[in-house]
Amino acid sequence: MKSSLVPGFYKLSIDERIEVLRDFLDLNVEDVAVLKSLCTLGFKELTSIGENPVSNFELPLRIANGFKINGVDYFVPMVVEEASVVAGVCYGAKICYESGGITSHVLKESNYGKAAGQIQLINVDDPVEVERKILAEKNYLLEKVNKEHRFSKAYDLKVQKFEDEILVVNVYVDPGDAMGAAVASDMAESIAREIVKIVPCVCNACIVSNFSGRHVKAEVKIPVDKLSRKNVKGKVWSGEEVKNGIVWLSRWAEKDMYRAVTHNKGIMNGVDAVAVATGQDWRAIESANHAFAFRSGCYLPLSKWRSEGNYLIGELEMLVPCGIIGGEIKNFPKAEFALRKILRVKKADELAEIMAAVGLAQNLAALSMLATIGLKEGHQPHRKRIFS
Ligand code: MEV
DSSP states (O other): OOOOOTGGGGGGGHHHHHHHHHHHHHOOOHHHHHHHTOOOOOOHHHHHHHHSSSSSOOOOOEEEEEEEEOOOOEEEEOOOOHHHHHHHHHHHHHHHHHTOOOOEEETTOOOOOEEEEEEEEOOOOHHHHHHHHHTTTHHHHHHHHHOOOOOOOOEEEEEETTTTTTTEEEEEOOOTBBBHHHHHHHHHHHHHHHHHHSOOOEEEEEEEEESEEEEEEEEEEGGGGSOOETTOOOOEEOOOHHHHHHHHHHHHHHHOOOHHHHHHHHHHHHHHHHHHHHHHHHHHHHHHHHHHHHTTTSSOSSEEEEEEEEEEEEEEEEEEESSSSSSTOOOGHHHHHHHIIIOOSSSHHHHHHHHHHHHHHHHHHHHHHTTTHHHHHHHOHHHHHHHH
């Protein structure tokens, strides 16, 4: 019986690893040649990726044009397999551009840390007393941990009680221009070492909470005449009709979780693509917003659209755990290029504001399409529409 449990699999050379696969999967000579020829990296680069590579996996780096965010023009790098995502976001961005652009800001007074760490304390005999003692030492704990970090700042601690013997300490962190997962976990560990000296309990684990990130609000105000569109057969929808269709869709998503999830998926189409292009941990962005959409105890759309006289108003709030230093960025020259040469962002907050604005434009495009031409025609990328 062949086994996939190969001791030291990670230590094998690329050729040896492929040989193990050939044997296990009964690949023939042509299969192995195909697998090898799919690789577009040199041997040295592939090896340096670390942890079990056999090839690399290429996705297109696309550019979305027509973005004006906080008064600045951007070409936005997006890595996504689906062409219609970028066709859609360019459509949405153009409408926003012609309406004066999107404003997008990190909310300074948010209840969510730009990053947060958690400490699980167990075997807590007297949770009320332990909480009191920890909070009495809050300033000392924060000052001590902040001395160990130059670029990040822990600014608050909160304690929560779960079951009889479990207390969880949440540490809220401003990680500067890093995404903050590593520093939040690190700070949680440092603070936990101090806490167990102060109170009688055991620290079981410390880890970042992915329910954190830069809390961004993106907004757009669109004059109704910018919204009209027609389908390939020439049917025309007036701006007023499109506006109303979008508002009906927004109201549906606010009431029906099945629709809200799809509405939010449309937003994440754009946000994830920018996240991948810029070397972000897109799973962190996804998980933060799964919880964020549910923060009221009811799963809701991240954006809402409403009519105000002759305008369509769109607002989106989301968490964007992202950074422009640290993480995996330096291991991926294309991500560095996307950040520094295409987006030219100077601060992580700026990147977060761009990503939320992309989410809003993507959402606008999806809702306009659904309320008018429909998914089938809407998913024809521009090139196909032009050349077929
Ligand atoms: C498809 O990838 C995204 C949409 O389903 C989003 C939506 O329904 O709002 C079109």
